[in-house]
Amino acid sequence: MKFEYPLTEGRLIRRYKRFLADVELENGEMVTAHCMNSGSMMGLKEPGSRVWLSPATNPEAKLKWKWELVEAGDALVGINTGHPNKLAEEAIESGRIPALAGYQTIRREVKYGENSRIDLLLEDHDDASPAYVEVKNVTLKRKGAAEFPDAVTSRGAKHLRELARVAEAGKRAVMLYVAQRGDCTHFTIAGDIDPGYAEALELARAAGVELLAFACAMSTEEIRIEAPLEIRI
Numbered sequence: 091m092k093f094e095y096p097l098t099e100g101r102l103i104r105r106y107k108r109f110l111a112d113v114e115l116e117n118g119e120m121v122t123a124h125c126m127n128s129g130s131m132m133g134l135k136e137p138g139s140r141v142w143l144s145p146a147t148n149p150e151a152k153l154k155w156k157w158e159l160v161e162a163g164d165a166l167v168g169i170n171t172g173h174p175n176k177l178a179e180e181a182i183e184s185g186r187i188p189a190l191a192g193y194q195t196i197r198r199e200v201k202y203g204e205n206s207r208i209d210l211l212l213e214d215h216d217d218a219s220p221a222y223v224e225v226k227n228v229t230l231k232r233k234g235a236a237e238f239p240d241a242v243t244s245r246g247a248k249h250l251r252e253l254a255r256v257a258e259a260g261k262r263a264v265m266l267y268v269a270q271r272g273d274c275t276h277f278t279i280a281g282d283i284d285p286g287y288a289e290a291l292e293l294a295r296a297a298g299v300e301l302l303a304f305a306c307a308m309s310t311e312e313i314r315i316e317a318p319l320e321i322r323i
Contacts, residue, residue, distance in 0.1 A: 091176050091180055091312065092312045093144055093158070094147065095145050095147075097143060097144055097158060097159065098115060098116075098143045098144075098155070099142055099143075099310075100114055100121075100141055100142075100143060101113065101114045101138055102139045102141045102160070103137060104137055105125055105131065105135040108127075108128055109125050109127075109128070110122055110124070111123045111124075111141075111157050113155070115143075121143070121154070121155050122153055122155070123143050123157045124146070124151075124155065124156045126156060126157070126169070126170045127157075127170065128171070129171075129229070129230075129239065130240045132240045134160050134167055134229060139160050139162070140160070141158075141160045142157075142158050142160075143155040143158060144156045156170065158170050159308070163273070165231075165272065165308070166309065167229055167270060167308070168227075168270030168306065169270070171227040173227070173270065174225045175198065175210065175225050177268055177270075177306065177313060177315050178209070178210060178223070178225045178266055178268060178315065179196055179198070181304070181314070183196070186315055186316070187266075187302065187304065189264075189300070189302055190221060190223065190264070190266075190302075192217070192218065193213060193214060193215045193218075194213070195212070195213040195214040197210070197211040197213065198210060198211075202222065202256070203255060204252070208223065208224060208252075209223060210223040211223070218262065219260075219261055220262065221262040221263075222261060223264045223266055224250075224252075224263075224264070225266045225268060226238055226266070226268065228268060228269040228270070228271075230280060231271065231274055232280075234274060234276070235274060235277065235278045235322070236274035236278075236303065236319060237278055237280040238280060239280060239283060240283065241283065241284070242283070242284045244286070246284075246287055246290075247284075247290040249265075250291055250294040250299070251294070253265060253297075254297035254298075254299055256299075257294070257297045257299050258298070263300065264300045264301075264302060265294070265299055266303075266304070267301075267302070267303040267304070267319075268304055268315060269304065269305045269319065270308065270313060271306065271308060272306055272316070272317070275320075276319055277319040277322070278321070278322050279323055295323075301321050302318070303318065303319040303320075303321050304319060305317045305318075305319050
């Protein structure tokens with residue numbers, strides 16, 4: 091996924107009210123950017139961090155900037171939760187996720203379950219049933235591991251229960267974790283942060299839900315799903 095416009099570098103002043111971030115641009119201008127991430131962003135919101143913003147494309151948007159990337163150590167991390175679905179779709183179409191290869195049709199945001207929408211519904215495979223794919227953005231890194239979630243997420247647990255019902259009905263259900271960073275050695279669940287999510291995941295696995303995790307190649311020009319991450323749970 092290439093960024094539509096060149097990113098603008100700045101320094102993070104503060105992230106607040108979850109969805110707002112004050113940033114000082116390289117020219118000294120102070121701006122408020124939309125932080126499209128409802129998580130805790132643990133380890134990614136330190137004042138003074140280098141960040142990159144994209145211009146808002148909607149001329150009527152109240153905030154003229156969107157926060158896209160932050161430098162954490164030697165790594166670039168993508169914090170925009172609006173990107174993983176597109177990243178996943180591109181990777182599936184290009185064959186970079188072998189477990190999801192062979193499907194001819196991808197539909198987005200399809201209604202299913204109890205007032206839910208599946209991120210991606212893969213259909214028209216010669217040898218496999220349709221695949222219901224839920225995509226999660228991963229930014230947290232601890233001890234080399236990409237971890238999810240970084241905050242309590244009742245919505246995430248609900249999605250796991252919905253996927254479990256799909257699997258129990260004999261259909262293919264997949265949870266795909268997309269780490270918008272390339273400096274992790276494996277993936278695991280942050281059960282200490284959200285025990286409820288960890289429990290829901292174990293029940294989903296027992297019901298037949300498949301787990302996949304991938305890291306991304308990151309730059310200020312492009313993000314792309316690249317390498318599978320070993321899942322250690």
